[in-house]
Amino acid sequence: MTNRDLNLMVGVGLQLEKSCNGMRYLVELLGYSVGEGVIISAPLERDKRLSLAPGEEVTIRYLGGVSQYAFRSRVTHISTEPYLHVHLEYPGGIEATMTRRAVRMPVRESVIRLAMDDEGSKLPVEMKNISFGGASLIAPVKLATRGERFSIDMPTLSADLEKAVILPCVVRYVSAQREGEASIYHHGVEFIDVDGIARDFIGRYLEHRSAASLGGA
Secondary structure (H helix, E strand, O other): OEOOOOOOOOOOEEEEEEOOOOOEEEEEEEEEEOOOEEEEEOOEOOOOOEOOOOOOEEEEEEEEOOEEEEEEEEEEEEEOOOOOEEEEOOOOOEEEEEOOOOOOEEOOOOOOEEEEEEOOEEEEEEEEEEOOOEEEEEEOOOOOOOOOEEEEEEEOOOOOOOOEEEEEEEEEEEEEEEEOOEEEEEEEEEEOOOOHHHHHHHHHHHHHHHHHHOOOO
């Protein structure tokens, strides 16, 4: 067990697992007080029913840096005012497990596209996968050569469609693949000097994809 401070920002995505049946749900951290309790958004079934009851035991997981954290807790209260949310016991300790820095998750949502700086213009590029350390990009043209640096504007999928995070990167490899009469270029890039906001976004996305692959809602 590590220390008892969650060290999380309000609004971060968490994965909730029910101890009784192993079902997993993506929830949002609404707030916490060290030693007092944790408040999360309500995990709902597909028919919109609340999936928890007072007294149920749960496990909460989340990513931070290159580690995955988890703690066990119990539902203490379910409130419907001013909106539906769930109170949990504050954990007695938090387990930390190192994850492989280069582990990658596929980018499946078609709305995730890239706009790479190109002498002041924006060039749409497809992202194949992403990790804390970098990403794989696909484009119909060669974007850069090995060792070159550029920045990527990546949409955050928030309600504000103009909101994006900046991902500075350096090209580590480039390869070409023929598809019919055209060539498709694959680029491996490493993120460099990524700020906290961008790292938090990557962490949320990796957690979202990990939960989905494990059967989360």
